[in-house]
Amino acid sequence: MTATFTSREFNRDPGSIKRAAQSGPVFITDRNKPSLVVLAIRDYERLAGHGASLFDVLMPDDAQDFDFDPPKAQIAARAAELD
Template identity: 55%
Template sequence: MTTSFLSSRDFNRDPARAKRAAKNGPVFVTERSKPSLVVLSIEDYEKLAGQNRSLADVLTAPEDLDFEFDAARAMPGFKAADLD
């Protein structure tokens, strides 16, 4: 995965360039040398955002499925037990 950078001027002139680059990783669009937005492929976005799967979908998925469960995000107010 490679990270690319485009100035906002270059992004406005040639948005297809950002779309092509996003196939290989995130594309940071900068304004005055500071990142202002990121262009991602839909696959990368879905990895970050999650895919809103039901519990049944997860439990019936192939065994090689790898995911992380964040209880605090899934259940507001959840507090993990301190076992130390």
């Protein structure tokens, strides 16, 4: 749910804007035009992509770091056949 407050309301009662931001974006207007948006941090992180990575989500909590040293692939180059 979005909410809209004037810049005067923003200056007078910032607590109500902080509470409203927990439910969705809060638009602050200046002379009846949107000038700012206040977001809860969880919404900002979701939009900015600062959440957990897919690796973090899929990795079990008790997983430990390990070294991974796969064998080198043995691929021989051969001449191209141009007929």
